[in-house]
Amino acid sequence: MKKFYFSFAVLAMGAAFLTACSDDEETPQKKAVDVTNGVAVVCSGNMSSSINGALTYYNYSTKLATAQAFRLANGRELGLTANDALVYGNKIYIVVDNENTIEVVSKKDLKSVKQIKLSELMSDGQGAHPRHIIAQDGKIYVSNYGTSVADWTTYTTSGNGSVAVLDTASFTLQQTYNVGCYPEGLAIIGDNLYVLNSNYSMGNASISKVSLATGAESKIMDENIMNPVSVVAIDGNLYYLDSGSYDINPPYGQINSGVRKVTPDGKVTKIIDATAMCSNGKDIYVINSPYIYGQTPASSYAIYSVASASSKSFVPSSDIEFPNTIGVDPISGDVFIAANSKDPDTKAASYKLPGYVKQFKADGTFVGEFACWTGPCAIVAITDVKYE
Amino acid sequence: MHVIDRRDIVVMGVTDMADALHRLPGITLRDYGGAGGMKTVSVRGFGAKHTGVSYDGVMLSECQSGEIDLSRYSLDNVAHLSLTVGDNDDIFIPARNATTPATLNIQTLSFTPDDFRAHLTAQLKAASFGYVSPFLRYEQNYSNHFAISAMGEFIHADNNYPYTIQNVTETVSDHRHNNRMNSGHSELNFLWKMNTTSRLSGKLYYYDNDRQLPGQVRYYSNESNERLRNRNSFGQVLFQTHLKSGWSLKSILKQNWMEEVYLNGAYFGSSIRSAYWQRETMLSSCIMYVPTDYLAFDYSVDYAYNSLNTNTILVNHPWRHTILQSLTGKWSGKQLTVMGRLLYSIYLNGIDKGQSARDMRKLSPSLSLSYKPFTEQDLYLRASLKNIFRAPTFNESYYFHYGSSDLLAESTNQYNVGVTYQGHLSASTAIRMTIDAYYNHVKDMIVAIPYNMFVWTCVNIGKVDVWGCDATIQGLYNLGGGHKLTAMGNLTLQSVENKTNQESPNYGKQIAYYPKYTSGASLSYENPFVNLGIHFVAVASRWATNEHIESTKINGYQESGVTLWRNFTIGAHHFSLRADLKNIFDKQYEIVRLYPMPGRSFQVSLNYKY
Numbered sequence: 001m002k003k004f005y006f007s008f009a010v011l012a013m014g015a016a017f018l019t020a021c022s023d024d025e026e027t028p029q030k031k032a033v034d035v036t037n038g039v040a041v042v043c044s045g046n047m048s049s050s051i052n053g054a055l056t057y058y059n060y061s062t063k064l065a066t067a068q069a070f071r072l073a074n075g076r077e078l079g080l081t082a083n084d085a086l087v088y089g090n091k092i093y094i095v096v097d098n099e100n101t102i103e104v105v106s107k108k109d110l111k112s113v114k115q116i117k118l119s120e121l122m123s124d125g126q127g128a129h130p131r132h133i134i135a136q137d138g139k140i141y142v143s144n145y146g147t148s149v150a151d152w153t154t155y156t157t158s159g160n161g162s163v164a165v166l167d168t169a170s171f172t173l174q175q176t177y178n179v180g181c182y183p184e185g186l187a188i189i190g191d192n193l194y195v196l197n198s199n200y201s202m203g204n205a206s207i208s209k210v211s212l213a214t215g216a217e218s219k220i221m222d223e224n225i226m227n228p229v230s231v232v233a234i235d236g237n238l239y240y241l242d243s244g245s246y247d248i249n250p251p252y253g254q255i256n257s258g259v260r261k262v263t264p265d266g267k268v269t270k271i272i273d274a275t276a277m278c279s280n281g282k283d284i285y286v287i288n289s290p291y292i293y294g295q296t297p298a299s300s301y302a303i304y305s306v307a308s309a310s311s312k313s314f315v316p317s318s319d320i321e322f323p324n325t326i327g328v329d330p331i332s333g334d335v336f337i338a339a340n341s342k343d344p345d346t347k348a349a350s351y352k353l354p355g356y357v358k359q360f361k362a363d364g365t366f367v368g369e370f371a372c373w374t375g376p377c378a379i380v381a382i383t384d385v386k387y388e
Numbered sequence: 389m390h391v392i393d394r395r396d397i398v399v400m401g402v403t404d405m406a407d408a409l410h411r412l413p414g415i416t417l418r419d420y421g422g423a424g425g426m427k428t429v430s431v432r433g434f435g436a437k438h439t440g441v442s443y444d445g446v447m448l449s450e451c452q453s454g455e456i457d458l459s460r461y462s463l464d465n466v467a468h469l470s471l472t473v474g475d476n477d478d479i480f481i482p483a484r485n486a487t488t489p490a491t492l493n494i495q496t497l498s499f500t501p502d503d504f505r506a507h508l509t510a511q512l513k514a515a516s517f518g519y520v521s522p523f524l525r526y527e528q529n530y531s532n533h534f535a536i537s538a539m540g541e542f543i544h545a546d547n548n549y550p551y552t553i554q555n556v557t558e559t560v561s562d563h564r565h566n567n568r569m570n571s572g573h574s575e576l577n578f579l580w581k582m583n584t585t586s587r588l589s590g591k592l593y594y595y596d597n598d599r600q601l602p603g604q605v606r607y608y609s610n611e612s613n614e615r616l617r618n619r620n621s622f623g624q625v626l627f628q629t630h631l632k633s634g635w636s637l638k639s640i641l642k643q644n645w646m647e648e649v650y651l652n653g654a655y656f657g658s659s660i661r662s663a664y665w666q667r668e669t670m671l672s673s674c675i676m677y678v679p680t681d682y683l684a685f686d687y688s689v690d691y692a693y694n695s696l697n698t699n700t701i702l703v704n705h706p707w708r709h710t711i712l713q714s715l716t717g718k719w720s721g722k723q724l725t726v727m728g729r730l731l732y733s734i735y736l737n738g739i740d741k742g743q744s745a746r747d748m749r750k751l752s753p754s755l756s757l758s759y760k761p762f763t764e765q766d767l768y769l770r771a772s773l774k775n776i777f778r779a780p781t782f783n784e785s786y787y788f789h790y791g792s793s794d795l796l797a798e799s800t801n802q803y804n805v806g807v808t809y810q811g812h813l814s815a816s817t818a819i820r821m822t823i824d825a826y827y828n829h830v831k832d833m834i835v836a837i838p839y840n841m842f843v844w845t846c847v848n849i850g851k852v853d854v855w856g857c858d859a860t861i862q863g864l865y866n867l868g869g870g871h872k873l874t875a876m877g878n879l880t881l882q883s884v885e886n887k888t889n890q891e892s893p894n895y896g897k898q899i900a901y902y903p904k905y906t907s908g909a910s911l912s913y914e915n916p917f918v919n920l921g922i923h924f925v926a927v928a929s930r931w932a933t934n935e936h937i938e939s940t941k942i943n944g945y946q947e948s949g950v951t952l953w954r955n956f957t958i959g960a961h962h963f964s965l966r967a968d969l970k971n972i973f974d975k976q977y978e979i980v981r982l983y984p985m986p987g988r989s990f991q992v993s994l995n996y997k998y
Binding site for chain 1: 556608850889893894932
């Protein structure tokens, strides 16, 4: 199972929302300008080595990174397997898989506003293992595995994956949409919610199309939908990352991973080879670093323009050995690439040592580097509105 | 060799198998907590896969994971427990008993009656957190030549014990959930003394354990829905004969069956069941020749066939033929004892589908000597060295994406020097002391490395150096009039260091889960009224990761207990009443990170013998 998740389309939406409903205290005569204060890196930690997840915060103005910023601000841990985050309004929502929680913190100082225990709001085992989050119209949408379980005897999955809809003012459960097994990324186009059912990479994966009004669900299935993990909606189409599958023959590499386009009528086309992606709402940034048994992956990077349906390569001016997550600041256009450190003993990527993040200009010029926590898995820009 | 016998179990206030193992020097225990928590041991810095466990002289096998869960063996049927590091003094053993750097020997109760009536032992034990365990044993001599014993025990434990863990500045208090266990074990043994020189004995064994798995403690959630069922049955017969000419023969035949079933996601009846079955057929013969009092030779040959089946797609029915031969010579002079052994191992691997693991053929030497400098004093100077290896387990060789058929054996060298002294300081005071210093080296250690977060594979990459020192002391002071003091203490200092890559920042760091020091002590006062024992165990801090990642430090701990017991007799009926208060200071600690151990608790037992 692969989990790569980036929610930059949502971030752009968040910024737009913010612009529309600015704080009352601010003087209305001044001009509102979108700014980015920094980036937050969600780090999963490592459950099998009992390493808690963390939120790393990189502050643009001080140029300082705090690897365990949530812990520092709140005097407690995020817990095991932080998985995704969303900046929406004046809050950041952090999804923690193995704690069944959504931590809501203030964008200003990362102080906890609310800890949502999702499985306690839901019943029948739903709400367990929350995975990804988006927001729209004052509501957050959280995909969660629920009772999804993989059966190694039949190589199939079963369970009650769903999307929980919560109000961002009262944090109460508004709606539950039932979807497929092991749901991951999600996106909204018009009146429909689209959810990627990864099916634990056991095949038969699908994309649920759910009517927001009625909850009626239909599934988009296609031979190209193998292990879908993260998604954005741009110009009425879905662009999702598929982690592909493992070659069952030596050298057991990752094959068929890439970004696919899905039109509302369910037509799936391959766009570009990739193993990680993010978006600024109009372009898609990708890492292509498929692993091969016993080898350091060869990595390449590209930017795909949805408008022109073409891609150009992105060449970072500083090397990254084990890149696994990419993020983009939608305002400055700076690209952030997070990577695992190299295990000095095994020479493979370490999933225990703290990782690092490199920042580049849009043209690939190296800007700087900072340390994050173990297992970086999502990068979000902390956008805000300044009045000048 | 360190021994805990039936009396020590009472006198030292030993409450269960994990507690007993805690009292042995050089042992690092991994305990997932409570009666149902898995417990494995590693000795002197070798991983748990290097620790052999013998049950009534025959090694137990675990070809899938290589680690034997000692929580399966209860102490109530145990006569004595001993730990052999390096080679055993006894040379008349199956070749497989010499294949590990350290062996834990579990010797169950044997036939004791000298009459022909039925003897019964009945025991009821109850403890905190919903623990109850009845035990029943029957033994009888049917003639001068034939005896039978049978035993059965059952354990139920809820294990929903309270714990607290620290979440930075917050303290989380909760109870363990999904931790219930039901476990049963029964044995039937016979002994046939065919004539003065030959005997045939046999055992039928059955074990069944159904337990919930609580998983790691999490700060904000307490859901877990996994269950594990283990069943094990085996039958073994042992024939032994001693001929006047100095020749002896021992033959063992064993057939073993093990089942492990995981139930996952048992939320609403839709549970997923993955099952693994291991089978073993084992034959062993030992021929010993003792031409004179001071010289002995043994040749042992073992053959074993192991196979693994599963209903999952994760492993494709692997099997292994193992042929082991050992040649041992021992010289036992008045002052000098020397023992040398050559072990030749052949492992032939096969699998139904896919690439089978490498075959292996290896010669492993070992040598030990003991010197008694003064004929009138029980002082022994000891030295030993042993070169041995472990073959990759079936999981390491074949498990879906994780196993690698290219693996080499993980090889180990161990060197030990030690002193043993025992004697009487006065007519009423006896003392026994041991001090050992050791150096161990592990190379080609099998380590799982990731090539992404979800796909890991095993490679031979690690090197570990162990320097250590174990010391034990036992003293007995007889005050007269039925008053007796017994004191025991042990101390282990060990550095278990990663020596994989000199340029690495991990170089020289203590390997995960090994404390730099452990110690234990117990003192008991036996008297005609109520016997009293107190004990404590102290273990230094450890890391949960080889990289020593900041938040994965596990604090050291001390645990203390008190035992009260009293034996009394009414006619031919013998009773023993015992009460234990465990972890009296209610110290919250973890052995495995995020698996908190129980706090203060009690245990009482009433034992009846007829």
